[in-house]
Amino acid sequence: MNFEHILFSIEAGVATLSLNRPEQLNSFNAKMHGEVREALKLVRQNPDVRVLLLTGEGRGFCAGQDLADRNVAPGAAAPDLGESIEKFYNPLIRALRDLPLPVICAVNGVAAGAGANIPLACDLVLAARSASFIQAFCKIGLIPDSGGTWTLPRLVGMARAKALTLLGDRLTAEQAEQWGLIYRVVDDAALREEALKLARHLATQPTYGLALIKRSLNASLNNSFDEQLDLERDLQRLAGRSEDYREGVSAFMEKRTPAFKGR
């Protein structure tokens, strides 16, 4: 698959999407947005893909929006940033959240602006020890987008969410792990391999069931307790009809390793 600003491959059930504008710290321009969207469509349409791994090339993960695309000349009309969010960032965040499979994000370096919030829309986030998260928006007069104002208070609590977004300070990967912003910190040299190992493991698991877990946890953030109990009932009913559930139970009874197919 030929892309200019991303690398994309599918192997043994794992789709790997790597942002690839290393000179610009993988910041987004319109073309990269288009390519990421195209790749996510391929992921969605290919029944063989059971896990998505998102990462970046070079020393950064993603520096958010490429501001070279956004230079506001003196006297020129203000750009409509809402339109750019509506057209590019919100669909990307929704697509990651709605993908019916586990999405792993390996944050290989600095993650700033939208680049700091994109990982938070993924399901399992690993970060290199040298990586960092910067809610840089406040420094140029903007607000955190790409879901940041929604995910941050839920992940780290309101006090820390406000400090991160109002100060725009650099948060180290280790601090991010301690605060519960991400799942795990990994040594720089081991990050890609660790993330791939995790992805390959998940790709052999009952991924249909994993997708239902993801769906139920995502929904729980908006649901009342009663609504969530009803949702658990419904999704468990679906899970119980899957081939993987049958396989899981029979393998357990027959004391063998199950062979899951993700359906």
Place this chain on the structure above:
Amino acid sequence: MPRTLAVLPPEQGVRLITLQRPEALNALNTELLGELAAELDAAEQDAETRVVVITGSRKAFAAGADIKEMAERDLVGILNDPRLAHWQRITRFSKPLIAAINGFCLGGGCELAMHADILIAGEDARFGQPEINLGIMPGAGGTQRLLRAVGKSLAMQMVLTGEAIDARHAQRSGLVSEVTQPEFTVERAVAIARVIAQKAPLAVRLAKEALLKAEDTDLASGLRFERHAFTLLAGTRDREEGIRAFQEKRRPDFTGQ
């Protein structure tokens, strides 16, 4: 055999009709509308059928009318349109009709859904009347039933902008009664249909008629109709059975008499 519908024989009193024009997102062409009207006529006559559930696909309940077909009709063609007679037959259906809606429910599709007595929607369903975008307007009850369901401001906004609303919005505004996971829309609709199918058929029929009266008459006339319908049921055997079963703490066995 209808070509644009899949019809299952009634099970526990419930007949399931599935719109099936996948190539056109179930757009309601004249053939489909005619077949649907004929199926409802058949269900009307069939004593085994107590309730009908109508649904489309996961992607679309029905995405509108058939635009190509519509384009070919001039003023006189529309005056003599056979579709009007089909819609009237659907409107006349006297048994409970439940719509199980997933995906697009637009234009004529939304109007069809609003012919149902109960609307159940999957979370990703979208409701709209986009006719205005084509320089036309809803022509099968869209301006009337939508306003009665959601009130003036939202109905005006939907009909005049052509913009759709999602399932949760539709539920908040009273267009649909329940929102469920898309995988369960049909099951949920059928489960509700089965509950209704166990009730006394004559009581169900008159109760439906009385509720629909509320939409097109003043309160005093509606109350008068309700009282007459209520009185009529006093002459049925099912009323005796229902009350006796309640007193004897057992399940009633309704016969439709």
